[in-house]
Amino acid sequence: MKTIFLVDDSATILLSISGILSKAGYGVEKAPSALDALKKFQAGVKVDLLITDLNMPGMNGIEFIREVRKLPNYRFMPILFLTTESQQSKKLEAKAAGATGWIVKPASADELLNTIKLVMR
Amino acid sequence: MDEITSVFVTESREQLAALESALLQLEHNPGDDDTLNAIFRSAHTIKGGAGVIECTYIVSFTHVVENVLDTLRNREITLDADLIALLLACGDHMGQLLGVLEAGASAPDEELSAEGEALLQRLQAGKGASTQAPNTNPTAGTPAAFDALIESSGGGAVETDCWHISLRFGPDVLRNGLDPLNFLRYLGEIGHIERLETVADAMPAAAEMDAERCYLGFEISFSSTADKAAIERVFDFVRDECTLHILPPHSRLNDYFTLINALPEDLMRLGEILVRVGALTQHELDEGLSAQLAPLAGAAATDAAAPTQAPQIGEILVEHKVVQPELVAAAVARQKQVSENKAAEARLIRIPADKLDRLIDLVGELVIAGASVNLLASKSGSEALTEATSLTGRLVESIRDAALQLRMVQIGDTFNRFHRVVRDTSRDMGKEIELVISGGETELDKSMVEKLGDPLMHLVRNAMDHGLELPAVREASGKSARGRLELNAFHDSGSIVIEVVEDGAGLNRERILAKAIERGLVQAGQALTDAEIYNLIFEPGFSTAAQVTNISGRGVGMDVVRRNIQGLRGSIDVSSEPGKGSRFAIRLPLTLAIIDGFLVGVGEAAYVIPLDSVVECIELSAEGSERDYVNLRGEVLPLLRLRQLFGMEGELPSRQNVVVVHYAGSKSGIVVDQLLGEFQTVIKPLGSIFRHIKGIGGSTILGSGEVALILDVQALVQRCASKEAQHVPGAARALPTTSRS
Numbered sequence: 001m002k003t004i005f006l007v008d009d010s011a012t013i014l015l016s017i018s019g020i021l022s023k024a025g026y027g028v029e030k031a032p033s034a035l036d037a038l039k040k041f042q043a044g045v046k047v048d049l050l051i052t053d054l055n056m057p058g059m060n061g062i063e064f065i066r067e068v069r070k071l072p073n074y075r076f077m078p079i080l081f082l083t084t085e086s087q088q089s090k091k092l093e094a095k096a097a098g099a100t101g102w103i104v105k106p107a108s109a110d111e112l113l114n115t116i117k118l119v120m121r
Numbered sequence: 122m123d124e125i126t127s128v129f130v131t132e133s134r135e136q137l138a139a140l141e142s143a144l145l146q147l148e149h150n151p152g153d154d155d156t157l158n159a160i161f162r163s164a165h166t167i168k169g170g171a172g173v174i175e176c177t178y179i180v181s182f183t184h185v186v187e188n189v190l191d192t193l194r195n196r197e198i199t200l201d202a203d204l205i206a207l208l209l210a211c212g213d214h215m216g217q218l219l220g221v222l223e224a225g226a227s228a229p230d231e232e233l234s235a236e237g238e239a240l241l242q243r244l245q246a247g248k249g250a251s252t253q254a255p256n257t258n259p260t261a262g263t264p265a266a267f268d269a270l271i272e273s274s275g276g277g278a279v280e281t282d283c284w285h286i287s288l289r290f291g292p293d294v295l296r297n298g299l300d301p302l303n304f305l306r307y308l309g310e311i312g313h314i315e316r317l318e319t320v321a322d323a324m325p326a327a328a329e330m331d332a333e334r335c336y337l338g339f340e341i342s343f344s345s346t347a348d349k350a351a352i353e354r355v356f357d358f359v360r361d362e363c364t365l366h367i368l369p370p371h372s373r374l375n376d377y378f379t380l381i382n383a384l385p386e387d388l389m390r391l392g393e394i395l396v397r398v399g400a401l402t403q404h405e406l407d408e409g410l411s412a413q414l415a416p417l418a419g420a421a422a423t424d425a426a427a428p429t430q431a432p433q434i435g436e437i438l439v440e441h442k443v444v445q446p447e448l449v450a451a452a453v454a455r456q457k458q459v460s461e462n463k464a465a466e467a468r469l470i471r472i473p474a475d476k477l478d479r480l481i482d483l484v485g486e487l488v489i490a491g492a493s494v495n496l497l498a499s500k501s502g503s504e505a506l507t508e509a510t511s512l513t514g515r516l517v518e519s520i521r522d523a524a525l526q527l528r529m530v531q532i533g534d535t536f537n538r539f540h541r542v543v544r545d546t547s548r549d550m551g552k553e554i555e556l557v558i559s560g561g562e563t564e565l566d567k568s569m570v571e572k573l574g575d576p577l578m579h580l581v582r583n584a585m586d587h588g589l590e591l592p593a594v595r596e597a598s599g600k601s602a603r604g605r606l607e608l609n610a611f612h613d614s615g616s617i618v619i620e621v622v623e624d625g626a627g628l629n630r631e632r633i634l635a636k637a638i639e640r641g642l643v644q645a646g647q648a649l650t651d652a653e654i655y656n657l658i659f660e661p662g663f664s665t666a667a668q669v670t671n672i673s674g675r676g677v678g679m680d681v682v683r684r685n686i687q688g689l690r691g692s693i694d695v696s697s698e699p700g701k702g703s704r705f706a707i708r709l710p711l712t713l714a715i716i717d718g719f720l721v722g723v724g725e726a727a728y729v730i731p732l733d734s735v736v737e738c739i740e741l742s743a744e745g746s747e748r749d750y751v752n753l754r755g756e757v758l759p760l761l762r763l764r765q766l767f768g769m770e771g772e773l774p775s776r777q778n779v780v781v782v783h784y785a786g787s788k789s790g791i792v793v794d795q796l797l798g799e800f801q802t803v804i805k806p807l808g809s810i811f812r813h814i815k816g817i818g819g820s821t822i823l824g825s826g827e828v829a830l831i832l833d834v835q836a837l838v839q840r841c842a843s844k845e846a847q848h849v850p851g852a853a854r855a856l857p858t859t860s861r862s
Contacts, residue, residue, distance in 0.1 A: 009166065010132060012132055015124065016125050016174075056162075076296070076298055078299065105172055106173050106175070
């Protein structure tokens with residue numbers, strides 16, 4: 001089973017997305033903040049894809065992506081970020097940090113799963 | 122309400138509280154970027170959540186607010202007091218919208234919508250915020266250049282009815298976690314890949330190859346019923362870093378040559394590839410080549426390494442290249458920003474409150490069961506068994522403490538709500554008031570915190586309305602124009618004390634006394650201490666406000682405040698000094714459910730005294746058995762005989778004991794027959810018919826299965842004190858019976 005790591009400070013988003021993912025047969029790991037997630041990464045959590053929010057208190061998503069990419073085991077893991085912003089600059093910034101792609105909130109279950117299919121190895 | 126909605130409502134209320142306190146912070150510190158970001162993030166999170174649960178009225182309102190916050194964050198507009206007030210009002214409105222959602226209504230009623238509309242207009246009027254509906258179309262933001270690439274630009278149409286996709290991956294694709302093969306797999310889901318050629322011309326010699334770099338490209342002939350947008354979307358994530366061309370079926374020959382020229386590979390080789398994937402026939406290729414080569418005057422045709430000299434292509438490439446420097450610039454700019462705010466975030470788990478209550482109940486039962494095991498063990502006389510039960514006893518005690526700790530929340534959040542109240546109210550009244558909060562980290566039972574909100578609100582409003590004076594009045598009496606209002610919380614001998622302190626005019630002793638006499642609460646000429654007079658304001662129906670204002674209510678307040686506090690097994694007390702201000706102190710037990718008790722026996726019955734209030738135990742000497750007080754190391758200790766108080770029959774035992782208890786600075790002695798020792802007690806409430814019995818706080822079940830009553834020490838100590846004051850006023854004055862601190 002493929003496992004997806006979900007990082008978002010919003011409990012609403014965590015709950016709704018993890019619901020969709022588990023129904024689609026993915027394993028789900030969750031963390032409410034970048035720092036919590038990094039701890040799990042440093043502990044070597046086995047995940048196949050990371051989905052993270054960009055706008056989070058503490059460490060923001062872009063910095064978080066940059067940190068994850070520094071970890072040897074996760075250099076080539078697909079990373080999607082959640083965004084509501086249609087601005088190109090946010091996307092470019094995140095991509096420059098090492099993100100693979102994005103999901104525009106609010107996404108329907110189909111959009112979400114299709115996007116995951118596109119990047120999941 | 123389903124689970125997601127209720128999570129959303131809870132979360133959004135927290136975000137609103139954060140938004141409000143951040144806005145208030147901004148008022149003092151307008152340029153603070155972190156705070157601005159935090160505000161934006163709160164609005165953003167609410168909008169995001171609302172989008173997930175498809176609550177359109179919250180999305181559309183929050184969207185405009187978010188836009189204004191965004192322009193603020195980007196320094197396009199500046200923040201002034203009016204805008205803060207407006208944003209605060211917007212926050213309130215969002216709270217009301219959440220209420221609508223919670224109530225299960227499909228949309229806000231007309232009045233509320235109108236209010237929201239008015240707020241939005243004010244927001245937009247002053248600030249020129251974008252009014253566009255939130256853009257949910259994921260393909261928004263497509264670079265214009267991209268569309269230009271698939272427009273036809275002349276020449277005859279080619280024969281194939283397949284799409285042609287030409288793709289050269291950027292070097293960082295692998296490093297960004299993308300697998301190039303995924304695109305092919307995904308294309309296979311929305312159509313059929315007819316033919317495919319892998320272009321690996323960019324691949325260097327093995328020695329120079331960087332295994333993490335992507336050197337590959339594809340030329341794909343693709344048949345599909347999907348539309349242009351759907352095919353484009355597949356490449357959304359790589360569009361900025363790859364060279365991508367999509368030609369629709371039956372594109373013109375010129376388009377293909379534009380494509381060929383735009384690609385880095387050799388012209389002739391590409392031509393061959395296109396023929397191989399079936400995009401072009403050999404005939405079309407030849408025709409196109411001759412048409413292309415003619416106007417280029419030979420140079421570009423032979424030197425295929427510089428195809429960018431072809432005029433139209435050059436433009437397109439420029440369009441494309443703009444993207445790259447931007448990308449780099451963004452990355453560099455971002456790296457400069459050092460992370461500042463890595464504050465430790467609380468790690469939280471949300472648990473429904475009733476699960477917690479169930480746990481506390483079970484722990485309560487465990488404590489009772491443990492007591493009965495203890496009793497049996499000590500009766501059995503088996504040493505090993507006693508030892509084992511005492512170990513379990515200790516563990517149960519730890520479990521009890523840990524379980525109770527789960528219900529504890531900090532009072533800080535409740536206190537912080539008052540920033541807004543104080544700000545708004547002081548403006549309304551034309552007073553300058555500074556709110557100082559201390560001890561916000563003090564923890565108390567969550568159910569208690571909830572019930573404290575109203576009484577605290579009343580006290581704070583009272584302090585602002587009646588306590589603190591207008592700036593002019595304050596200056597006239599030699600004080601600073603700015604009044605000071607304090608909210609304090611701290612622990613004090615097993616209770617939690619919450620204080621509302623102000624440095625206003627103080628209570629008017631004479632007026633309170635006159636009013637109390639007028640209302641028949643006390644007799645004229647009755648000897649009363651200052652403290653007793655001040656505390657008269659808690660009597661039902663008492664109000665000294667010369668003018669009733671809408672701030673502090675209509676004089677029905679203070680007795681209700683006291684009743685609420687007493688409902689929490691707490692007490693409230695006021696002290697005041699003319700011209701210096703007043704201090705309202707609420708005293709609450711640490712927890713509502715389980716206490717450490719001290720078990721005593723009177724006749725056949727057992728009673729429990731909360732251990733927190735027990736100071737010491739002494740034997741009642743023969744000389745003290747006749748009097749109502751004893752000499753405790755030079756101090757007069759008033760006695761309270763339970764046997765008398767509860768009208769119990771039976772022979773006096775040969776020896777009686779005194780349990781010295783204290784409450785809020787007063788000490789009394791409770792006379793009992795036997796001292797039975799410490800005992801963990803689960804408080805079971807008494808039925809409502811016992812509610813009016815003074816001196817009993819609840820009941821509990823002993824290990825033996827018997828019922829024991831829990832004494833209400835506060836009521837007993839007060840009874841002692843009032844007995845002194847009423848019956849022997851002279852004596853009470855002459856002797857410092859209690860050490861008031």
